[in-house]
Amino acid sequence: MKILLINPNISTSVTDLIKAEALRVASPGVEIGAMTSPFGVAYIETRAEATVGAYAVLEMIARHHHGYDAVIVAAYGDPGVLAAKEMMDKPVIGLTEATLAQAHLMGGRFSLVGISQRIGVWYRETVASYGFSDRFISYRGLEQQFSDVGLVQQERGEMLHQMCMTCVQEDQADSIILCGAPLAGLARAIEQRVPVPLIDGVGSAVRMAEALVRGPRFARSAGSYAPSPKKMSVGLSSALSAYLGMQQPS
């Protein structure tokens, strides 16, 4: 089994982090590929940045999915994930989706912990779009800046642990999702000091992707996730236009 990790941002330090975590989590024999977006921003925090990331995801998947059994979009907020599901006849999975499935199976309600205040709105809207608002209790995010998004869990580990404890003690969370690719692996580091389960994005996504690859066929010819009806296109990369259009006759 081969799984492709897509980082829709330009931070190679984050790509390294998520690849390392994915390799730690993957079952024996599962190969992990990882790529960094050729365009975009350092990390996604807003709706506008997510719009750019979503387009990057479609481009990268169209170009590079061949030979892989599943694709993970490694940004919490799942940019482009539902769109890519329409294009592929194999599992495409986002970190939010995967952690929601994990939290759901653990039971009860969950809190989210993330790297900034602003990013919490995007996360909350994503959780709501999947229909999980009733099980979402709270978002808690860092208030101070960090020097490099790839270093945030090292620099702010204690504060992130303290935020988890607040989710337990004040918000009565049954589990806590550590959001965002830059926090990949933090759960393992602090889980002994938190009395409810900690859910990791990359870890959840790798395990769920493996389960999906082994499960029912993803290809579909009906419903709203069937491939887009073919129509004229202009100015798309040839990789993407293979999925989304017919090249306009010149």
Next chain:
Amino acid sequence: MKILLINPNISTSVTDLIKAEALRVASPGVEIGAMTSPFGVAYIETRAEATVGAYAVLEMIARHHHGYDAVIVAAYGDPGVLAAKEMMDKPVIGLTEATLAQAHLMGGRFSLVGISQRIGVWYRETVASYGFSDRFISYRGLEQQFSDVGLVQQERGEMLHQMCMTCVQEDQADSIILCGAPLAGLARAIEQRVPVPLIDGVGSAVRMAEALVRGPRFARSAGSYAPSPKKMSVGLSSALSAYLGMQQPS
């Protein structure tokens, strides 16, 4: 007052259609500009196509909004609209948003009528994302293909009228939204033959855009629609990176 109409698709026939309707609707003295996306597909029907359109919208707005007082994204489904709101300190408005405001002010519940079955899922998800699910009754879409999206209201006008009547008689709609830029102007043509109000996307958007331009200041420095915090970017057009990033030092 100057309003810019953005067609996030490549169909210049649709751009012509919406510009003509906007000119008919606009108040005296309001100038209308209109542009067609340089890349994308003939019309947006799916989540993947909407993802491409959303990116096109950000690009086009970043490049061309100067000198305009408001921007209308002229595709039902509002690709990129919420993202663009973050970037601009002036009104950016989508057809879905505008028709929902209109239907809300008319009272009661509404049906949607559109150009294909498939496109209805995207519309329904957009309506839900704005929180209007409780007032949404039904979507009814054409089942047969049309020769050219710019001609659909001419070729299928009677069938579209019939679908409106079904919304009234079977679904008990209090008003009906004619969805999609390609149906711009149809409401005027058939409203005498439908016993509830018909709501036009372009017309609603132009009138609401005028109201917004005359209303409170859009610029904000707090909340989730404040501009994105600046961060490193790579590979974005210089227009877009002016809003979304700092150019990576080379």
Next chain:
Amino acid sequence: MKILLINPNISTSVTDLIKAEALRVASPGVEIGAMTSPFGVAYIETRAEATVGAYAVLEMIARHHHGYDAVIVAAYGDPGVLAAKEMMDKPVIGLTEATLAQAHLMGGRFSLVGISQRIGVWYRETVASYGFSDRFISYRGLEQQFSDVGLVQQERGEMLHQMCMTCVQEDQADSIILCGAPLAGLARAIEQRVPVPLIDGVGSAVRMAEALVRGPRFARSAGSYAPSPKKMSVGLSSALSAYLGMQQPS
């Protein structure tokens, strides 16, 4: 275009206030009429007072709408507005409706700021009745009494500003609605000192009313906003019974 402002309360000082604000906001050439209810209370704060106000609204509209193109019911909470929509074939619009449309088009979630604690329940229930609960974050109201409802924004302006800042800083409001006719115009006075948009009831209503007058036909012969089926009536004013009943033969 002529717009009629209806104050469903007996406070002429409030009528003066809203008329002045409406004149400031209206487009050139739009005429504004304004009337005060001949019966009722000083201002509406409770469900019982709203019930009286709603009846007053129907009476006043039935009697005085002739010659006007649209009617604005100038009490937050929209007493009688949905009922009056059934009676009229022209736009009837409430302050709540109008501010919700404005907040919706600005994007995100909103807080409400008003003149008393008690009045907040009525506002919250009205917002919920329109289906906007998911976008409503908080209500904040004055705790102390004021000497005259027409003077509340003068006497309590600083406190109201402070409450707006709390909505931004603690509740993370994307915009703030200043509720109630007695706050008409306050938004202009303090908007430079609040980092998110402030939405004024009378201003929103006037701009939306103008947009509606220029938009699709309001008359309807089907759906739940068609006129009431005629039935026997007793004891109604002749103006109202023209809309709601047949006079009982004597």
Next chain:
Amino acid sequence: MKILLINPNISTSVTDLIKAEALRVASPGVEIGAMTSPFGVAYIETRAEATVGAYAVLEMIARHHHGYDAVIVAAYGDPGVLAAKEMMDKPVIGLTEATLAQAHLMGGRFSLVGISQRIGVWYRETVASYGFSDRFISYRGLEQQFSDVGLVQQERGEMLHQMCMTCVQEDQADSIILCGAPLAGLARAIEQRVPVPLIDGVGSAVRMAEALVRGPRFARSAGSYAPSPKKMSVGLSSALSAYLGMQQPS
């Protein structure tokens, strides 16, 4: 115990019908008073008619509640009921409220059956305002006119029975509410021929009113059902102004 039945409409034949049913249902020793509104329409079907009825309810209760232990507002749709709860320190109960409590205690989901198509919207909105939308399955109403609202169950009894059966067979109702004062008593007549419980408005209201009178104190000095803070009033009847205002000094 004495219970006052208020008919907010002008139809004395309906008043007779509900009084007869209430007398049949009431416990031994419970006295029933009944009154017909001095103004309004033959029966309430629309939001506008409900607005008139709500005002009539406040007037009638203010004037006539003395000496009674509870008041029942005998129109499905509960015009003025929540407003009257604020004014009284004794139970005021509507037919919708009472039948929802009964259906809730019987378990599962319910359908509504009523006397016209149009009236169903008002009922649905009332049910939603109490938060019972998730348990509401369907509304089914008569399509043809009746000669006199007091005779509708006699003239259309078979058709109403058939509609109940459709609620069971197609909608999978767990119970059925027979809506509206004019259907008072129908449940007894046809319950042997319907395989799920039939819920009567007047019967439910009388039994619930008795339970409430024997239960906890209704008077309250906090919360949103405490009496309205006193304020100036003009033009109200002296009965009503005793609850809603101070008479303006002349």
Next chain:
Amino acid sequence: MKILLINPNISTSVTDLIKAEALRVASPGVEIGAMTSPFGVAYIETRAEATVGAYAVLEMIARHHHGYDAVIVAAYGDPGVLAAKEMMDKPVIGLTEATLAQAHLMGGRFSLVGISQRIGVWYRETVASYGFSDRFISYRGLEQQFSDVGLVQQERGEMLHQMCMTCVQEDQADSIILCGAPLAGLARAIEQRVPVPLIDGVGSAVRMAEALVRGPRFARSAGSYAPSPKKMSVGLSSALSAYLGMQQPS
């Protein structure tokens, strides 16, 4: 009329308490029986304990309902109540159900006060399962342990009163439900010192049970509360298998 009170826990002190309160509340001539579960735990606080209690309820009802007109399951959280409704053609009612009906008829939103923090989750989930989440404001529970569940209101009465006041002052409750059989009767003791209605579980259930017995027939042969279709069973008590199965032929 005879009403059976079932305590699904093993605490006979609680059974005594609820029987005493039921006798105080019941109408003249109503007889009250009461039984304690032969198996289970001291009181139900968790989902697992509720699962045991639910089974005990079915067993006890199957065995002992004969000769009674209605059954009350006297544990807040209503273990087994909806299941028992399927088995019986007479009213079976839980404390949660009954207090929700009471709070609904009193108007507005309510808070819950109970005997432990942990138990609040079970209560909240029960309230949600009945569809009352929108009217539920807050749960407040004791934080410290008590010596004997039958003595909790004596030992912690002042603290429980203080929690009620917090529900009024901070949460803006319109009424307060005192949850759990161990608090039976507390409402009477403190209601003079709380400015909104206090709702007692056992009291509400007795009054509602009386109303239901006098109301429409509970027996049903359609819908999801009709008796279970007969099927093979093994290992059930003969009382229970009379309702749930055919004894497997040996």
Next chain:
Amino acid sequence: MKILLINPNISTSVTDLIKAEALRVASPGVEIGAMTSPFGVAYIETRAEATVGAYAVLEMIARHHHGYDAVIVAAYGDPGVLAAKEMMDKPVIGLTEATLAQAHLMGGRFSLVGISQRIGVWYRETVASYGFSDRFISYRGLEQQFSDVGLVQQERGEMLHQMCMTCVQEDQADSIILCGAPLAGLARAIEQRVPVPLIDGVGSAVRMAEALVRGPRFARSAGSYAPSPKKMSVGLSSALSAYLGMQQPS
């Protein structure tokens, strides 16, 4: 890894069926145990039967979980699953939970297909209790009886396939869940003839259980899934009382 399959019903033919399917699906090296309930009914269709099954689940898990890494409760409707999660510090997973996670990760909305009309209500209520109502489109169940629940997919396979096609064509399902242990394996048999993914209960549960075993720690000492606080118990099996109580001192 060892997984225990619990059949909360008495049908050994169903136990054989689900064990066979689990063995087909499990990863190499995963061992599967399976047990049939010693008491209960042939299959669970109603709330009352589910109450019995839930108690059987707690008993069976308490007694037999030792040595297993995860437990699957193999009845759609998840009797006792949330209760058992409180007791165990390892994954306990139900078929409904697992299929909802699978459907969620596949995207869009889903229909359910099951073995009887009546059983659909229990399924719908379970889906709602997990918060997935917005993604649930329809339930379709067999209308005719079958000779033996273990043979239903053989006897009614064509009809079940036809029901799947109706879910696609009329309900616009994006995926279909084949509900209930008796349908284990049907998905593989007919998936080539259905144009959207078919989701199998046992298959989903085995794959998700494997993912959970490899994921974060389930043990918790806070939140609503921490073990029940110890309290007196009577009449429980010694296995169960080890989790739920202290044996009452004799």
